[in-house]
Amino acid sequence: MAVTIASSPQKYTPSDNPIIWTFYSGAIGNPNFSYIIEVYVNAVLISSHQVFPEIGGGYSHFDISEIIRPITPVAIVGSSTIVTDASNYRSAYIKIREFYGTTPSFHSDATSATIYPFKARLNPIDFDTFDYTDFKCTSNTKRFLTDSPNTLMLPEGKDYYLNIITDNQTDIGIILEFYDSSNAQITSIDYNYATSFKITQFNLNSNNYLASLTQPVLDTVSYVDYYMADLGGSPISEIKRMYFDRGCDNGAELIWLNKYGAFDVYNYGQNLIASSEITAKTFEKQYGSWVGVNYVLDSSNAGVHSYFKTATDKVKLISKYIDSDTQNWLVRSAYISSLVYMFDATRQMVNIASTSYEESNNRFVEETTEIVDLTLPNIRKSILL
Numbered sequence: 001m002a003v004t005i006a007s008s009p010q011k012y013t014p015s016d017n018p019i020i021w022t023f024y025s026g027a028i029g030n031p032n033f034s035y036i037i038e039v040y041v042n043a044v045l046i047s048s049h050q051v052f053p054e055i056g057g058g059y060s061h062f063d064i065s066e067i068i069r070p071i072t073p074v075a076i077v078g079s080s081t082i083v084t085d086a087s088n089y090r091s092a093y094i095k096i097r098e099f100y101g102t103t104p105s106f107h108s109d110a111t112s113a114t115i116y117p118f119k120a121r122l123n124p125i126d127f128d129t130f131d132y133t134d135f136k137c138t139s140n141t142k143r144f145l146t147d148s149p150n151t152l153m154l155p156e157g158k159d160y161y162l163n164i165i166t167d168n169q170t171d172i173g174i175i176l177e178f179y180d181s182s183n184a185q186i187t188s189i190d191y192n193y194a195t196s197f198k199i200t201q202f203n204l205n206s207n208n209y210l211a212s213l214t215q216p217v218l219d220t221v222s223y224v225d226y227y228m229a230d231l232g233g234s235p236i237s238e239i240k241r242m243y244f245d246r247g248c249d250n251g252a253e254l255i256w257l258n259k260y261g262a263f264d265v266y267n268y269g270q271n272l273i274a275s276s277e278i279t280a281k282t283f284e285k286q287y288g289s290w291v292g293v294n295y296v297l298d299s300s301n302a303g304v305h306s307y308f309k310t311a312t313d314k315v316k317l318i319s320k321y322i323d324s325d326t327q328n329w330l331v332r333s334a335y336i337s338s339l340v341y342m343f344d345a346t347r348q349m350v351n352i353a354s355t356s357y358e359e360s361n362n363r364f365v366e367e368t369t370e371i372v373d374l375t376l377p378n379i380r381k382s383i384l385l
Contacts, residue, residue, distance in 0.1 A: 002026070003035075003096045003110035006059065011113075012132035012165055012198075014261070015072040015090070016121035019065045021112055023096050028058035033100040037062045041071065041092050050099070065117075068092055072119045074339060075163065075201055077255065077263055078347060082208045083174070083193045086163055086201040088261050089118035116198055120145075120261030135260070136165040137172065137228040140235040145199075145260035147333060149325050153245035154267050156218070158253050159343065160204045160242055163262035164228060168196040171231040176204070178213070181222040187213070190229070201262070202226075204242070245269055251317055252344040254372070256337035264333055268317035270369065272344065275316070276380075281308040309382040314353070315342065315374040321367040324360045330370055331357035342374060350374040 006022040013019055027033065037049045047067060054060045068090060075088040093114045098107040122130055135143050145163040154160055166172065173192035179185055189212050191202075204226060209218060221244060228237035251268040258264045287302040288295060322330075334340065335357055342350045353373040360368045 002108045003098060005096065005110055005112055008112055009115050009117075010130070010132045012089075012116050012118060012136070012167070014120035014122055014127070014130070015065065015117040016069050016119070017065060017127045017130075018063050019068060019092075019115070019117055020061050020063045021094060021096075022059060022061045023110065024053075024058040024060070025098055025108070026058065027098050027100060027107065028053050030100040031102055032104045033058075033098070034104070035060060035062075036097040036099045036106070038095040038097065039064055039067055039092070040094070041068065041090050043091065062094065062096075064092060064094065068117045072117055074119045074257055075199075075261055075263060077161075077341065078159075079201070079203050080205075080208075082191055082202055082204065084201050084203070085197040086118075086199040086262070088120075089116045089198055091116055118199055118261050120259060122259055126259070132165060136167055137169070137236040140227070140238065142228075142237045144237065144240055145262040146240075146258060146264055147329055148240075148264055149329055150239075150241040151243070151323065151326055152241075152266065153243045153269070153320075154253070154265065155245050155249050155269070156206045158205060158265070158267060159255065160265050161255075161263040162202045162204065162226060162240060163260070164200055164237060166197050166200045166228075168198060170196045172228060172236065174202055175227055175229045175233070175235075176209070177225040178217075178221045179223050179225070180220050186217065186220060189213075190233070192231075206244070245320075247320075251319070252315075252342050254317065254334060255341040255343060255347070256334045257339040258333050258337065266319075266330055266334070268319045268370075268372065270320045271316075271318040273316040273318070275314045277312045277314065279310050279312075280306040282306045307385040311380040313376040313378070313380065315350070315376065317342075317372050317374065319370040321369060323367055327360045327368055327370050331359060334372070340374075349377055351377070 003025050009019045034050050034052050039047045051060050072090050075086045091114050093112045095111045097109040175190050177188045223243040225239050225241050227235045227239045230236050249269045251272045253267045255265050282304050284304050285302050288297045340350050341347050353375045
C-alpha cells in the first residue's frame with residue numbers, strides 16, 4: 001500500500017509558524033505499524049522521527065517548525081547594493097516511510113515537494129489567512145513584505161528596505177520613479193537584474209541613486225515611487241512611496257525585523273535624548289582609624305564608598321508629528337521585534353525597553369508624536385578598586 005500526502009505547507013511559509021504535512025496509508029492494519037519521517041534541509045538529511053496514526057484511516061501529521069526555526073537565518077542588513085538575495089530561507093522537504101512488520105522494516109514511502117521556510121513569524125490571526133502568492137510579484141496587487149504606510153519620510157543617505165518573494169523569476173526588476181513637490185515626474189531608474197532570487201531584498205538608500213542621478217537632480221526630488229516590473233515595464237507589485245525629509249533632523253533611524261522577516265525603517269527625526277543609569281557596588285568604612293600611633297577621626301575617610309560602578313546607557317527617540325496610521329503601524333511592528341538597530345552615526349543593535357504602547361486615534365487627534373525608549377547593548381564599567 002502506498003503513502004499518500006493529504007496536505008502540505010505553502011511553498012513559502014514563515015519558519016516560526018506551524019509547518020505541517022498530513023498523510024495517510026492503507027497499510028495501517030499491519031503489525032507494529034508506524035511512520036518514519038525523514039526531514040531534509042538544503043537537500044541534507046538532518047533528522048528522523050517516528051510517528052503513529054492519529055485518527056481513523058491512518059491519518060497523521062508532522063510539523064517541522066521546531067526543527068527549521070533555529071537554523072533559518074534572518075535577512076541581511078547593511079548591504080550597500082540596491083539588489084541582494086535576502087538569504088533568509090532554507091529549502092526543506094520530508095520523506096514519509098511506512099515502517100511495520102513482526103520485525104518492523106521499511107515499505108512504501110512518499111517524498112513531499114520542496115518548500116522554502118523563511119525567517120518570519122505571523123500572529124495566529126494573520127497566519128490563518130496567509131497566502132504567499134499575495135507577496136509574490138506577478139501582478140500590480142502583490143505586496144512587498146511590509147505593512148508600512150506610503151507616508152514615510154526619510155532623510156537622504158538613510159537605509160530603506162523592501163523585500164518581496166521573487167521565486168527565482170528572471171528578467172524582472174524594480175522601477176524607481178522620482179517626483180518633485182508638484183507631483184511632476186522628474187525621471188525614473190529601472191534596476192533590472194538577471195540573477196534569480198527566491199526572496200529579493202532592496203536597499204533604497206538615496207546614496208545608491210547617485211550612480212544614475214546627479215546630486216542637483218536629487219535635490220529637486222520630493223518623493224520616490226517603487227514597484228516591481230516585468231521585462232516590458234508592466235507593474236507586477238504594489239507601488240510603495242517614500243518621501244524625503246529635508247527638515248532639521250536631530251533624531252536617529254530605527255531599523256527592525258518585522259513579522260514578515262523583512263526590515264522596516266522609521267526615522268525618529270525630532271530628537272534623540274541620551275541618558276544613563278548608574279549602579280554602584282559600595283562598602284562602609286568606620287569613622288576613625290589608626291595613622292601611625294595616632295587614632296584619627298577623619299570624616300573624609302569614613303562612611304559609604306564605592307569600589308565598582310556600571311553604567312547602562314539609554315536613548316529616548318522622539319518622532320516628529322505623525323498621523324494615526326503611521327503611529328499604529330510603528331508601535332505594532334517595532335515594539336514586538338526581537339532584532340532592532342539604531343542608526344545615528346553608526347548602526348548598533350539596541351533593545352526596545354518600552355513595555356507597552358497605546359495606539360493613537362485620529363477621531364480625537366490628527367497627529368501625534370511617538371516616543372520610544374531604547375537600551376544600548378554595551379554596559380560601561382569603572383575601574384575596580
